[in-house]
Amino acid sequence: MTSDSFLDVAGAEKAFGGVTVLGGVDLKVAAGEFISLLGPSGCGKTTLLRIVAGLLAADRGTIRLDGEEIGARPPHRRDVGVVFQNYALFPHLTVAENIAFGLKARKRPTAEIAPTVERFLSLVHLTDFADRSVRALSGGQQQRVAVARALAVQPKLLLLDEPFSALDRKLRENMQIELRRLLRELGITAVFVTHDQDEALTMSDRIAVMNKGAIEQLAVPATIYRSPATAFVLEFVGLSSRLAGTVVGQDYDQVIVDTAFGPLRAPGSFVPGASVMLAVRPERITVDAPGDYALVARLRDAVFQGSKVQLHFEAREGDHLMVETADLSDGLPAPGTEMRLGWAVADTLIYPAP
Amino acid sequence: MTTKAAPSAWRDPVALLAAPAVLYLLVVYAFPLLWLFMKSLTGPGGLTIQPYVAFLSDPFNWRVVGNTLRVAAWVTVVCFVIGYPAAFALARAGAVLQIVMLVSIILPLSVGAVVKAFAWQIVLRRDGIVSQTLVGLGLWDEPQRLLFTETGLVLGAANIFLPFMILPIYSVVKLIDPRLSEAGATLGATPLYRFTHVTLPLTLPGIVSGVAFVFSMSVSMFVIPSLLIGDRFQTLATLTGRSFLLMRNEQLGSTTAVILLVLAVSIVVGSTWLARRIGGSQT
Numbered sequence: 001m002t003s004d005s006f007l008d009v010a011g012a013e014k015a016f017g018g019v020t021v022l023g024g025v026d027l028k029v030a031a032g033e034f035i036s037l038l039g040p041s042g043c044g045k046t047t048l049l050r051i052v053a054g055l056l057a058a059d060r061g062t063i064r065l066d067g068e069e070i071g072a073r074p075p076h077r078r079d080v081g082v083v084f085q086n087y088a089l090f091p092h093l094t095v096a097e098n099i100a101f102g103l104k105a106r107k108r109p110t111a112e113i114a115p116t117v118e119r120f121l122s123l124v125h126l127t128d129f130a131d132r133s134v135r136a137l138s139g140g141q142q143q144r145v146a147v148a149r150a151l152a153v154q155p156k157l158l159l160l161d162e163p164f165s166a167l168d169r170k171l172r173e174n175m176q177i178e179l180r181r182l183l184r185e186l187g188i189t190a191v192f193v194t195h196d197q198d199e200a201l202t203m204s205d206r207i208a209v210m211n212k213g214a215i216e217q218l219a220v221p222a223t224i225y226r227s228p229a230t231a232f233v234l235e236f237v238g239l240s241s242r243l244a245g246t247v248v249g250q251d252y253d254q255v256i257v258d259t260a261f262g263p264l265r266a267p268g269s270f271v272p273g274a275s276v277m278l279a280v281r282p283e284r285i286t287v288d289a290p291g292d293y294a295l296v297a298r299l300r301d302a303v304f305q306g307s308k309v310q311l312h313f314e315a316r317e318g319d320h321l322m323v324e325t326a327d328l329s330d331g332l333p334a335p336g337t338e339m340r341l342g343w344a345v346a347d348t349l350i351y352p353a354p
Numbered sequence: 355m356t357t358k359a360a361p362s363a364w365r366d367p368v369a370l371l372a373a374p375a376v377l378y379l380l381v382v383y384a385f386p387l388l389w390l391f392m393k394s395l396t397g398p399g400g401l402t403i404q405p406y407v408a409f410l411s412d413p414f415n416w417r418v419v420g421n422t423l424r425v426a427a428w429v430t431v432v433c434f435v436i437g438y439p440a441a442f443a444l445a446r447a448g449a450v451l452q453i454v455m456l457v458s459i460i461l462p463l464s465v466g467a468v469v470k471a472f473a474w475q476i477v478l479r480r481d482g483i484v485s486q487t488l489v490g491l492g493l494w495d496e497p498q499r500l501l502f503t504e505t506g507l508v509l510g511a512a513n514i515f516l517p518f519m520i521l522p523i524y525s526v527v528k529l530i531d532p533r534l535s536e537a538g539a540t541l542g543a544t545p546l547y548r549f550t551h552v553t554l555p556l557t558l559p560g561i562v563s564g565v566a567f568v569f570s571m572s573v574s575m576f577v578i579p580s581l582l583i584g585d586r587f588q589t590l591a592t593l594t595g596r597s598f599l600l601m602r603n604e605q606l607g608s609t610t611a612v613i614l615l616v617l618a619v620s621i622v623v624g625s626t627w628l629a630r631r632i633g634g635s636q637t
Contacts, residue, residue, distance in 0.1 A: 055536050075539035082540040088533035092555050102541030105551070153542055 006031035006189050007052070007157055012061035014047055021047045023213040024061070029189060034180065036192045036200035039210035040236065045193045048210075049159050052191065054078045066156050076105075081155035085162045087146040089134040095145050096121065096130040102153035120148040123182060140171045147179060151186065158183070158190040164199060176203055197237045201225065209233045231277060231351040240279045242320045244353060247274045255350060260316040261295035266350040275353035282324040284347040287311065287339050294342050297321055302332040311339070387615075394608035405609040415593075415610075422589040422614070423621075425507060426573035430519075432512035433568045434561070437519035441560070444520065445527035459517045467514055471581040474510035475501055478582070484509075507583045511572050518567040526560030562629045566622045573618045590614040 005028035014022040022044045029035050037045040050056035052063060054075035063071040070078045081102075090098050096117050103113045121127045124144035129137065134145055143163055150158055163179075164172045180203050183190055194200050200207045201221045208218040209232070217229035228234035234242075245259035247270045254265045257278055266278055297313035309328055313321040323341060333339070397404055409415050444455050462470070477483055478501040488494040500506035530553070538548040576591045588596075590610050597607030 053540055055539070075536070076542050076544055078540075079542070080540060082537065084533050084537060086531070086533060088531060088537040090534060090537075090552060101538070101551070102543070105538070105541055105543035105547050149537075149541065155540075159540075 004031075005029060006033070006066060007191070008062075008064040009048070009052060010062045010064075012048060012051055012063070013059045014044075014051060014056070015059055021213050022051070022058070025210075025213070025215055027191075027208060027215065027218070029191060031189055032187050034183060034190045034192065034203060034205045036194055036204040036207045037210055038194055038197060038200040038207050038237070040195060043210040044213040045195075045210050046161060047213075049082075049161055049191065049193050052157070053080050053082050053159055055082075079156045081150035081153065081158045083143075083146045083150050083158070083160045083163045085165060087142045087163075089142055089145055089149070091133075091135055093134065094131050095126055095134055095137070098134055098145055099149045099152050101149060106153060116152055120152045123151075124148045139166050140175060143167065143175060147182070151182075151188065156189070158188050160190060160192045162194055162196075164194075164196070172199075173202075179203075201237070207237075209236060211236070226281070228349065231279075231354045234279055234349060234351065239282050239322065239324070240320075240349075241282055241285065241322050243278045243315070244318055245276055245278060247272050247276055254345060257350070260319060261297070264294060264348070265345045266348040267346060268350050270350070277351045277353050279349040279351070280343050280347055282310070282322045283308075285323045285325075285341050285343045287323055287325055287341060289340070289342055296338055296340050299333055299335050299337045299339055301335060304332060313339070313341070390608045391612055393604055394612050397605075405605050406613075409606070409609050409613065418588045418590055418593055418610075419613070419617070421587060422573055422591070423617070425504065425511070425579070425589065426569055428504075428508040429511045429515060429572035430565055430569045432508060433516050433519040434565065436512070437516055437564065438523060438557075438561070440516075441520050441523035441527050441557075444524045445530075446532070459520055463517055467575075467577050468581070470514050471510060471578050474506070474513065474582055478503075478506040478510065501582065502584050502586075504583065504587070507579055507587070510582045511575060511578050514578060515568045515571050518571060519564040522563035522567065523557060523560035526557050530556050558629055558632075562626050566626060569625075570618050570622055573621075574614060590617070 007027070007029040009025060009027040012022050012025045012027075013020070025044070025048055027035075027048070037048060039045050047056065051058045051061075054070070054073060058071065061071070062069060065078070065080070070080075090101060093101065099117045099120055100113055103116060108116075117130075118127070121130055124147060126141065126144055126148065129141065134142060137145065143166075146163065164175060167175060176199060192200075192203065201224075204221055206218060206220050207224045208215045209224060210216065211232045217224060217233045219227075219229075224233060225238055228237065234240055243259045243261065243264070245257035245264070247255055248258045248263065249256040249272060250269055251265070253267060253269070255268050255270045255276075256263050256265055257276055259278065264278055270276060297315070299311060300314045301312040303310040303312070304327075306327075308324050308326060309332065311323040311325065311333075313323070315321040321341075394405055395401055395403065444452060444459075447455060478499070479485070480497045480499040480501075482500070484500055485494070485497045489497055500509070534552050534556070535548050538552050539545075543551065573589075574591045575589075576595050579587065579589055579592055580595075585592075585596075591614060594607050594610045594614065597603045597610060601607075
């Protein structure tokens with residue numbers, strides 16, 4: 001990955017008026033890869049994207065794209081396409097003219113422009129809309145024009161800044177799948193900024209979870225979800241049951257932690273006496289399974305969610321005990337019911353207390 | 355949006371909202387104008403176009419027409435060159451700075467052209483600030499008088515009409531998403547290409563109104579040339595004024611007034627049409 005990375009951002013730093021927005025970020029992206037920058041607003045993900053696009057100058061750091069240092073180049077000489085959050089379509093041009101804009105600006109031969117525009121119009125299913133004003137399009141159509149416009153010049157890298165945030169849920173899911181397919185077909189390397197974890201998990205080859213101007217974890221979606229590197233990643237991506245506790249002992253490769261529900265085990269090693277947080281993904285917990293169980297808890301609330309049921313249990317202040325399970329055949333249990341909860345030690349995550 | 359055809363202006367009650375304005379303009383503007391027009395066509399022996407023939411056959415009058423259009427064109431150009439970037443600075447400034455700038459543009463309008471023209475008389479004198487600055491910078495060898503010159507007139511008039519260029523362009527620029535230029539950049543467009551293909555076409559409606567305002571005001575200005583250049587330099591407007599006020603020649607006055615009106619309207623309408631055409635075919 002180090003030698004053949006297509007995009008290589010090293011030590012990118014940016015501060016606005018003394019406030020650090022990016023604190024020395026490294027990011028390597030392989031050719032053809034789809035990477036998501038996932039994080040809450042203000043984590044620096046859009047700043048990083050704008051720095052790579054050249055719309056913002058980094059205070060420090062280097063950016064290499066396809067073997068060339070592009071950090072000092074103006075945006076129009078970087079060959080980096082951007083799909084903006086609000087699409088930023090040219091309102092005075094038609095759909096086809098928007099798509100042709102980059103080709104004309106790059107002085108491509110006229111004979112080449114029309115077929116390219118045709119091709120990208122059909123790739124985003126807008127052939128019939130070629131001569132429409134972009135102002136007359138729906139949100140989903142505008143988004144497709146923005147994607148086609150950015151791709152028509154065949155940039156080395158495509159950056160997407162929350163391009164789905166203005167679309168309603170159903171349309172968004174369709175567009176995500178569509179866009180992913182299109183980028184795979186064209187073999188485009190893409191960096192995608194989002195604060196929506198579902199979007200990141202669905203679309204990405206790898207996800208970089210960002211917090212306070214730094215990348216907390218960069219890994220494939222399954223790893224991000226199953227083995228979050230930090231408590232922040234755990235809480236930002238997906239739901240989890242969390243119990244605070246104190247390390248009381250070590251048993252070979254397992255830590256024994258004293259919690260409000262008694263001693264529990266987790267893989268790893270910690271100094272005895274350390275304050276820690278134990279966490280388990282809610283679907284990893286079994287309810288009322290015979291034999292193996294970890295603790296008994298009193299049900300506070302049961303939430304029916306169609307394909308699954310969410311069970312919330314009474315827990316100490318600061319703790320959070322929840323289970324997700326397939327729809328229960330004999331109806332929702334009543335609040336106050338005592339239930340036995342169990343999970344594998346291997347599924348237990350442990351972090352220093354936040 | 356409903357699918358039914360747009361209601362005609364006669365049936366749409368909203369059109370009635372324009373009635374007071376229409377009535378007012380008819381009484382105080384259209385009728386006097388018509389009277390003026392008739393006056394210019396009425397000779398001692400009835401209807402005649404003799405005043406127009408006489409006016410157009412006198413080379414002095416052609417110079418007057420030339421003066422009028424040349425000064426108005428220069429004033430418009432100066433206002434545009436200064437006002438266009440200023441409108442961007444204004445639109446992109448922070449909230450507080452924007453209010454300060456807006457007030458400093460709008461407030462001077464309340465002073466009135468006469469006071470400002472007198473102020474410019476002081477500025478343009480041989481020992482005025484313009485002359486002294488240029489000598490100080492070494493651009494002029496000795497102090498010169500700009501007062502009572504065409505340059506002085508253009509400078510003074512441009513200053514007075516500048517807000518009418520800045521404000522319409524500002525109101526359009528404020529509506530332009532700054533991301534559009536960024537989008538152009540990421541598509542490979544140079545700053546110049548972005549300006550000519552994104553910014554300029556999108557600001558064209560503002561430019562058209564700004565130019566129309568400033569041109570029609572400077573083609574018809576009367577007080578400013580009277581104070582800044584004097585009687586030796588005649589424009590259609592000052593000639594009209596002199597005809598009515600000094601020469602008591604209502605026929606000459608109404609003739610020049612009609613010619614001025616026709617010229618101004620056709621140039622403003624013509625340039626608007628041309629700009630729209632260029633803007634419409636912009637790709």
